[in-house]
Amino acid sequence: MDSHTPLFEIARFLKRLQWTALALGALWLLWLLAPVLTPFVLAAMLGWLGDPLVDRLERTGRSRNASVTLVFTAMALVMLIVLVLLVPLIERQIATLIASMPHYRDWLLQTAVPWLEARTRMDISAWLDFNRLAELIRTNWERAGGVATTLLGYLSRSGFAILGLVANIVLLPVLTFFFLRDWDLMVARVQSLIPRAHLATVSKLARESSDVLGAFLRGQFLVxxxxxxxxxxxxxxxxxxxxxxxxxxxxxxxxxxxxxxxxxxxxxxxxxxxxxxxxxxxxxxxxxxxxxxxxxxxxxxxxxxxxRIGLHPAAVIFAVLAGGQLFGFLGMLLALPVAAVANVLLRYAEERYTHSRLYAGEQPLPATVAAADQPAPSQAAVPEPAEHESK
Structure with a gap:
């Protein structure tokens, strides 16, 4: 047995190396296909959010197609109402802000800065050279205008880029409908591929991840x-x-x-x-x-x-920023699902670690931990108390 130990260790190392290379290759492929995968990921998230409502309508006796049609129509109407009501309102507010900018500038120069200088005894006006700031803004604006002109010229010459943008917009509702209709089938297909020995654990972790992410997205969005x-x-x-x-x-x-x-x-x-x-x-x-x-x-x-969220706000911000930095808009979409799953996996790993011999050492495990590791004894296997036997 000892002679085969080095070979066993080498084989295990090579297997881990293969899985690492596979993971890195998947991330590289995800980075390459980010523009193409964006509408699919967004549609999958919309389908996942709408699936519980579809299932609820199915339990009332409606067919799957009828339930999907009702939910999809409701989602489309909500988006249309938001666009019709909110976009013109925000546009008017931005126009009001632009028209009010001179008043804010005068208030800053004539009221806020003198008030701060009187109480801090600092010459803030000397630090804030507004003429220099205005010239800097004008220069950068002209530079940004040149870059924007070059970019727009490139887009106008690149019909493929415009076609891809239009295709993504058109694909989103179509993909959302198909994800809503076939969500349960896709979940069942993935579940059938899980090794039977790990099915209970994977199902438990998947439910917890879905609950955490669903509670955060649905609840926080409504708030x-x-x-x-x-x-x-x-x-x-x-x-x-x-x-x-x-x-x-x-x-x-x-x-x-x-x-x-x-x-x-x-x-x-x-x-x-x-x-x-x-x-x-x-x-x-x-x-x-x-x-x-x-x-x-x-x-x-x-x-x-x-x-029951378990997602710290700092972790949410870091996940969104890191995903955007690595994979662009697709990374921002995937940031919260990945953070929710990672949070559930970390809690599971912590639970396994605190119930392991590595955590407890060579000493016997505490009674509570040992009880958690052992199955509950049946009523027939519980011995009678010694006092009762003595009687």
């Missing part, structure tokens, strides 16, 4: 929409011209604790001071965000998201 609407309407009620735009920004940043409300409060207070110059409207902004935070903390997040 972002509700808070964005609340903040926008509240700031509009206070009287801010840019209230809806600030509310949308604060709602989109809600998935990061403290960043969403903090950015909304800062932007809202600046907008109130520039537009009105009094503290009554600033107090109104604080009231709007205070009410929103109370509703989010005590009702929205507990009800819609819950405490």
């Amino acid at each position: 972002m929409i509700i808070l964005g609407v609340m903040y926008g309407l509240g700031l509009w009620g206070v009287g801010l011209d840019l209230g809806i735009l600030i509310g949308i920004i604060a709602g989109l940043l809600t998935f990061v604790p403290y960043l969403g409300p903090a950015s909304g409060i800062i932007l809202g207070c600046i907008a109130a001071l520039v537009q009105y110059g009094d503290w009554e409207h600033v107090a109104g902004v604080l009231v709007v965000f205070g009410i929103g935070q109370v509703i989010e903390s005590y009702w929205l997040t507990p009800k819609l998201v819950g405490d």
